[in-house]
Amino acid sequence: MKTNVNPTRMELTKLKKRLKVARRGHKLLKDKQDELIKKFVDLVKKNKELREKVEDELSSALRNFVMARAVMSKEIVEESLMYPVEKVDIDVETGNIMSVKVPKIKIHKKKKKASDNKYPYGFANTSGELDNAISILADILPDLLELAEIEKTCQLLADEIEKTRRRVNALEHIMIPELEETIKYISMKLDEAERANITRLMKVKEMVMEKSV
Amino acid sequence: MEEYLYATARVKALEIKLISQNLTERLLDAPSAEETAKVLSETEYGSYFGEIGSVYNFEEAIYKHLKDVFRIIDDSTGNPDFTRIFRYKYDIHNLKVLLKASYIGESYEDILIPIGTVEVERIKKTVSDKDFSELPAFLKDAAHEAVAGFELNHDPQYVDFILDRYLYSKMLDTAKRLGDFAEEFVKTEIDLININTFLRFRKIGISSSRLKEALIDGGYLKPSFYVEYFAEPLNSFAESLSVSRYDRVVDEGIQKWIVDQDATQLEKALDNYLIDLAKQGKYEAFGVKPILGFLKAKDNEAKLLRLIFVSKINEIPVEKIRERLRDTYV
Amino acid sequence: MEITLGQFIALLGAALAVLLPGIGSAKGVGIAGESAAGVVTEDPNKFGQTLLLQAMPGTQGIYGLLTGFVIMQKIGLIGGNFLPLTTYQGLLVFSSALPIALVGLYSGIAQGKTAAAGMGIVAKRPEELAKGITYAAIVETYAVLALLASILMLFGIKF
Numbered sequence: 001m002k003t004n005v006n007p008t009r010m011e012l013t014k015l016k017k018r019l020k021v022a023r024r025g026h027k028l029l030k031d032k033q034d035e036l037i038k039k040f041v042d043l044v045k046k047n048k049e050l051r052e053k054v055e056d057e058l059s060s061a062l063r064n065f066v067m068a069r070a071v072m073s074k075e076i077v078e079e080s081l082m083y084p085v086e087k088v089d090i091d092v093e094t095g096n097i098m099s100v101k102v103p104k105i106k107i108h109k110k111k112k113k114a115s116d117n118k119y120p121y122g123f124a125n126t127s128g129e130l131d132n133a134i135s136i137l138a139d140i141l142p143d144l145l146e147l148a149e150i151e152k153t154c155q156l157l158a159d160e161i162e163k164t165r166r167r168v169n170a171l172e173h174i175m176i177p178e179l180e181e182t183i184k185y186i187s188m189k190l191d192e193a194e195r196a197n198i199t200r201l202m203k204v205k206e207m208v209m210e211k212s213v
Numbered sequence: 214m215e216e217y218l219y220a221t222a223r224v225k226a227l228e229i230k231l232i233s234q235n236l237t238e239r240l241l242d243a244p245s246a247e248e249t250a251k252v253l254s255e256t257e258y259g260s261y262f263g264e265i266g267s268v269y270n271f272e273e274a275i276y277k278h279l280k281d282v283f284r285i286i287d288d289s290t291g292n293p294d295f296t297r298i299f300r301y302k303y304d305i306h307n308l309k310v311l312l313k314a315s316y317i318g319e320s321y322e323d324i325l326i327p328i329g330t331v332e333v334e335r336i337k338k339t340v341s342d343k344d345f346s347e348l349p350a351f352l353k354d355a356a357h358e359a360v361a362g363f364e365l366n367h368d369p370q371y372v373d374f375i376l377d378r379y380l381y382s383k384m385l386d387t388a389k390r391l392g393d394f395a396e397e398f399v400k401t402e403i404d405l406i407n408i409n410t411f412l413r414f415r416k417i418g419i420s421s422s423r424l425k426e427a428l429i430d431g432g433y434l435k436p437s438f439y440v441e442y443f444a445e446p447l448n449s450f451a452e453s454l455s456v457s458r459y460d461r462v463v464d465e466g467i468q469k470w471i472v473d474q475d476a477t478q479l480e481k482a483l484d485n486y487l488i489d490l491a492k493q494g495k496y497e498a499f500g501v502k503p504i505l506g507f508l509k510a511k512d513n514e515a516k517l518l519r520l521i522f523v524s525k526i527n528e529i530p531v532e533k534i535r536e537r538l539r540d541t542y543v
Numbered sequence: 544m545e546i547t548l549g550q551f552i553a554l555l556g557a558a559l560a561v562l563l564p565g566i567g568s569a570k571g572v573g574i575a576g577e578s579a580a581g582v583v584t585e586d587p588n589k590f591g592q593t594l595l596l597q598a599m600p601g602t603q604g605i606y607g608l609l610t611g612f613v614i615m616q617k618i619g620l621i622g623g624n625f626l627p628l629t630t631y632q633g634l635l636v637f638s639s640a641l642p643i644a645l646v647g648l649y650s651g652i653a654q655g656k657t658a659a660a661g662m663g664i665v666a667k668r669p670e671e672l673a674k675g676i677t678y679a680a681i682v683e684t685y686a687v688l689a690l691l692a693s694i695l696m697l698f699g700i701k702f
Contacts, residue, residue, distance in 0.1 A: 070523035071480065071516065071537060074272050075324040079306060082321060083313040083369035117419060122373025123410040123427050124381070125302065128476025131417055218574055218659055222581025226589075226666035289581065498660035499578075 005182060007189030015186065019179040026171040033164045036098055040157045047150045054147050057140045064133035071127045080121035080130065088141065100160045102153040105145045216499040220289035224507045227285070228495070230257050231543045232514050237521075241534060246271075246525040258518070271522045275515045280328045282511050290504060293330075297387050298399065299508050303329035304336070304352055305380040311340040312359055313369055355379035374426045381406075381429045391501050394493070398505055401458075401490055403432035405483045408454070408462065411439045415447065416474050433458065447471050462486050477536055484539045488513055492542060510542030517541070549633030550618070550625060556633075556640035557614040560693070563644040564607030564686075567651020571600025571658070578659035582666045592665045592672045596658045599679045603651035606690040610643045613697050626702060639696030646689035654682040 005011055069077050091106040118138045119131060232240075236256065243249040246268045253262055261274035283296040303326045314321040325333045331349060339345045345356040355376050362371045381403050388395035407428050414424050421443045428436040434457065442450040451471065455463040466482025469475070487509065494506020516539060524534045579593035612621070614636055619626045628636070661675025 066523065066527045066529065067477075067533070067537070070520045070527075070529070070534075073326075073515075073519060075310075075326050076306065078321070078324045079310050079313070080373075082310070082324075083317060083372075085368060085370065117368065117370060117423065119417065119419075120369045122370060122377045123413055124373070124377040124406050124429065125306075127480055128409065128413050128416070129480075131413055132476065135417060218577035219581040222578035222659065222662045222666060223584050224581075225663040226582045226585035229667050289584075498656070498663055 005186065007186045007193075009190060012183060012186045012190065015179055015183050019176065019183060022171055022176050022179060026168060026176065029164055029168045029171065032098060033161060033168055036100075036157060036161045036164060039097055040154065040161060043150055043154050043157065047147070047154055050143060050147045050150060054140055054143050057136055057143075061133050061136040061140070064129055064136065068127050068130035068133055071129060072125070076125055077130065080126050081134075083120050085117055085120045086138070090145065097153070097157065098160070100156055102156050103149055105149045107142060107145055215292075217290050217292075217501070217504060218499055220286065221499045221503045223285070223289050224503050228507060228510070228543060231510055232256060232517060232541065233543055234541055237517065237538070237541065240518075240521050241531050243525065246522055249521060249525050253518075268522070269526065271518065275518055276326060276328050279511060279515060282508070283328065286504060286508060292391075294387050294391050294395075295501075295504050295508060297330055298384050298391075298395065298505070299512055300328060300330045301351075301380055301383055301387070303327075304331050305329075305355070305376045307331075307333055307336050308340070308352060308356060308359075309373060309376055311336055312356070312363070312372060315340055316363065316369075351379055351383040370423075371426065378429055382431055385431045391505075394500075394502050395505055398487075398490060398509075400432050402487055403429050404434050404459065405462070405487060407432060407434065407436070407439060408459065408467075409480065409483055411443070411450070412447075412467070412470060412479065413476075414443070459486065461489075481537060481539060484513070484516075488540050488542060495542065506542065513539055513542060545627070547627055547633070548630045549628030552630065552633030553614065553618045553628055553636035554620070556637035556644075557611045557618075557620075559637075559644040560614060560640040560647075561607045561611035564603040564647025564651060567648035568601050568604035568607075569651075571603070571651040571653075571655025572597055574652070574655035575600055575658035575662065578662040582662050585666070589665055589669060592669060593662055595672070596661045596665065596675055596679065599658050599676065599683065600651050600654040602683060603647040603654070603686045606643055606686055607647050610640060610690065610693045610697075613694060614640060617697055617700070628702070632700075632702060635700050636697070639693050639700065641693075642689040642696075643686070643693040646685055650682055650686040650689075654679050654686075657682050 005015075072080075086109060089108040091108065093104045093106065095102045095104040119134055121130075236252070239252050240249050243252050250262050250268045250271070253259060258274060258278055261278045262268070262271070264277070265271070265274045283300060286296050287293050307325050307329055310321050310324055322337075325337075327333050329336075331352065335347065336352070339347050339356070345353045348356065358379070359372045359375045362375050363369070365371075381399070385396070385399045385403070388399040410427050410429075411424070414421075414427070421440060424443055425436065425440060428439055430436055438453075442453070447467075448471065451463050451467045454460070454467065462482050465485070466479040470479045491506040491509035494502040494504070494509075497503050497506075520534060520537055523529075575597040579597050582593050583590050615621045618628060618636060626632075657679045658675070661672075661679055664671050664675040
């Protein structure tokens with residue numbers, strides 16, 4: 001880069017300005033990266049907790065399901081669950097963390113009819129073990145959706161952190177050193193030109209002096 | 214009273230082929246579902262398991278076997294009422310599936326059970342035509358009321374409630390034709406279901422108005438009994454049951470349920486009570502008891518096999534299976 | 544030859560002695576047989592054992608027939624010399640036929656049921672056949688006692 005610039009004073013001023021901008025940008029990006037990492041670490045912690053909780057409950061729901069299945073026939077289990085009592089609508093909106101667009105999930109439970117019932121089946125040929133499974137599943141749905149939201153947010157933040165880090169590195173290790181080098185080169189060139197000029201002037205002065213003597 | 218000499222003798226001969234305690238242990242010890250099926254191959258189920266190919270289709274083998282058992286009993290008693298008591302529930306199941314499927318607009322044919330008293334195709338046709346007049350009277354009335362009930366509140370649970378009520382009232386009517394023991398049997402079954410329903414409602418906290426819908430009339434204990442105790446502490450419910458004929462259910466199941474609300478022990482106690490009642494058939498030489506007892510034994514055996522197979526397929530530890538093992542008839 | 548009322552009553556006794564135990568046995572054998580068929584449907588190898596049990600209620604008919612013969616002998620029907628019995632003589636013969644007639648009828652049916660119940664034993668534990676037979680045989684006792692009573696009475700009557 002340093003070779004194909006015009007070592008002029010104008011160029012030097014331009015480059016110096018660019019260097020200043022680069023340094024400021026570097027600082028800003030660095031700050032952004034730090035903040036992102038802080039947010040990310042928080043979310044990852046929360047994500048881990050939530051994931052463990054959801055996984056625990058899901059596996060206990062599944063255990064209950066298997067046991068319910070063991071005491072009821074396949075056909076009766078499926079018949080019991082084929083028609084849902086509750087419908088859940090999900091709205092996904094966009095939130096903003098450090099100008100990263102992240103999803104915000106909102107749940108709208110739509111009951112078929114106002115009632116306190118989440119069990120879609122009768123009680124005569126079904127087992128209480130199925131109640132347990134259904135009850136756990138109904139309870140963890142909000143957690144499950146929150147987990148989805150957080151996991152996606154973490155993913156997006158991680159991408160953004162990676163991108164920022166690359167930019168910071170590019171500024172820090174390539175752009176700024178190169179600018180500095182170019183500036184140094186131009187200064188040197190200019191200094192050299194200055195010196196040459198002085199030498200030339202001194203020479204001219206000498207010649208003039210000789211003639212006049 | 215008819216004595217069903219031929220049928221009872223045949224049933225006695227069939228009783229020795231029921232799955233014994235001993236065989237149950239061997240089924241439990243088998244390391245995998247495939248091995249379990251192999252152990253079964255020396256029993257009556259052998260040929261049925263030969264037909265199904267994969268052990269994952271074990272339900273199919275069970276239903277095929279039950280169907281043959283029903284045919285034997287029908288042929289040898291010449292009275293279809295015996296098996297009807299055990300088959301109506303499949304009609305009602307099929308009706309539930311088809312009605313709900315028609316509301317969802319999807320096909321659920323693979324969960325129909327083809328061992329009811331009415332062929333699946335016939336119920337399917339009536340549901341798709343929305344004309345139930347072709348069905349036997351009780352199914353027709355049940356279907357009409359279920360459809361009306363669903364249109365009113367769009368709650369699939371009411372469909373089940375309504376159909377279950379029709380099921381048990383029909384079972385009770387049929388049992389009454391077979392005499393006192395059959396009537397006692399069905400009445401007891403109704404009571405046991407109601408007790409379980411009552412306790413499940415208590416646990417999951419559903420209103421008492423819905424409880425009234427879920428209870429089945431016709432047992433020894435009237436639905437009003439449960440409604441009355443719904444707001445009372447469980448102990449007083451247990452106390453009043455312990456002076457009824459269900460004292461054993463209280464001792465073996467409800468006492469523990471009050472502590473941990475665990476369905477496992479309770480449902481085992483409820484099932485065992487009915488099996489115990491059916492066991493009278495083992496000690497009777499002729500008549501209705503041995504035949505009903507045998508049918509209940511087969512019903513119970515289907516449950517046993519299902520429990521073992523599901524557990525083996527899902528690699529559930531043996532002690533978990535044992536917790537749920539019902540008594541055997543033999 | 545003049546037929547007396549006594550002759551008629553005595554003959555009626557003989558007829559009942561054959562008839563009622565015969566009915567009892569037929570019914571008993573029928574009950575046991577029906578039951579036997581149920582067992583054999585499931586396990587044809589048990590035919591022999593069930594047949595033995597089924598045959599047990601058949602004895603009452605034989606006892607009845609025996610009593611009938613003894614009466615016929617007594618009143619001279621066999622041998623062609625029909626005694627001109629008085630009404631009271633006829634009633635004596637008739638009375639002596641009653642034990643086996645009635646006991647034969649009821650014990651035949653009862654034994655049939657016991658034998659049928661014994662079929663349940665054969666179905667489940669064929670090695671315990673002897674016990675099933677013993678139960679049925681105990682019913683037999685009373686038929687034998689009745690036969691004994693009838694025969695003793697008949698031998699006791701002197702014309």
